[in-house]
Amino acid sequence: MMLTMLYEGKAKKVFATNNPQEVIIYFKDDATAFNGEKKDVFFDKGRVNLAFTRYFFELLHSHNIKTHIVSFIDDVSLKAQKVNIIPLEVVVRNYAAGSICRRLGFQKGLEFTPPLCEFYLKDDSLGDPILCREHIRYMNIIEEKELTEIEQTALSINKALFEHMDSFGVTLADFKLEFGKTTEGEIILADEISPDTCRFWIKGTMESLDKDVYREEKGDLISSYKKLANILGIKL
Numbered sequence: 001m002m003l004t005m006l007y008e009g010k011a012k013k014v015f016a017t018n019n020p021q022e023v024i025i026y027f028k029d030d031a032t033a034f035n036g037e038k039k040d041v042f043f044d045k046g047r048v049n050l051a052f053t054r055y056f057f058e059l060l061h062s063h064n065i066k067t068h069i070v071s072f073i074d075d076v077s078l079k080a081q082k083v084n085i086i087p088l089e090v091v092v093r094n095y096a097a098g099s100i101c102r103r104l105g106f107q108k109g110l111e112f113t114p115p116l117c118e119f120y121l122k123d124d125s126l127g128d129p130i131l132c133r134e135h136i137r138y139m140n141i142i143e144e145k146e147l148t149e150i151e152q153t154a155l156s157i158n159k160a161l162f163e164h165m166d167s168f169g170v171t172l173a174d175f176k177l178e179f180g181k182t183t184e185g186e187i188i189l190a191d192e193i194s195p196d197t198c199r200f201w202i203k204g205t206m207e208s209l210d211k212d213v214y215r216e217e218k219g220d221l222i223s224s225y226k227k228l229a230n231i232l233g234i235k236l
């Protein structure tokens with residue numbers, strides 16, 4: 001059976017199903033960084049990231065967070081509710097790293113208590129710029145109260161993930177979430193949660209078990225992801 005591809009992103013492909021309310025999301029082996037300027041293919045990355053996404057989304061389901069997941073099909077694809085992706089990247093930071101250090105001069109490793117929640121516009125042609133609430137208001141992306149709801153959900157997700165990772169001796173420095181709107185207008189968590197979208201440090205150090213290994217060329221990416229899976233007891 002030929003599947004109709006609806007969309008291809010940097011790390012995933014989305015296909016239509018017989019049910020107009022559902023899509024199939026396929027995890028590619030491609031890795032990109034710096035707004036697509038750095039690009040490579042890593043054998044097995046799609047399978048590994050899907051295993052992490054399954055692990056984290058199931059954890060969030062146990063915390064009553066609603067996500068787009070319908071079912072897991074095989075080791076590289078899942079079935080999800082079709083949503084309209086809200087064009088915002090929601091980033092939560094517990095410790096300074098990455099763009100906040102480059103842009104604002106924060107020292108890497110500075111702790112943010114309470115955690116910081118930021119919004120970026122999902123627009124590659126503009127380089128995914130950071131937005132303040134007022135920008136979002138004038139862009140008519142979502143309503144003010146929906147933005148507050150997203151922020152609160154992102155901070156609840158942060159609490160659940162941070163505490164969980166901490167119990168395994170891993171520090172969640174920061175991560176990115178995407179939300180989607182269902183046909184009924186409900187906002188739910190979409191996309192993925194994996195070492196591609198989070199910064200994980202071995203507790204007490206800033207040793208990365210995430211995409212910084214690739215961004216900063218600090219070693220073998222897949223070995224680092226597999227090391228993290230092993231710590232968490234995720235069977236690959």
Ligand code: UDP
Nearest residue numbers: 091097098099100174175176196197198199
């Ligand atoms: N992130 C992501 N996709 C993006 C941009 C960022 O998943 O397009 C994640 C990134 O992996 C990190 C967090 O969001 O865990 C914060 O990223 P940051 O703003 O520091 O940007 P970066 O250093 O990735 O350029």
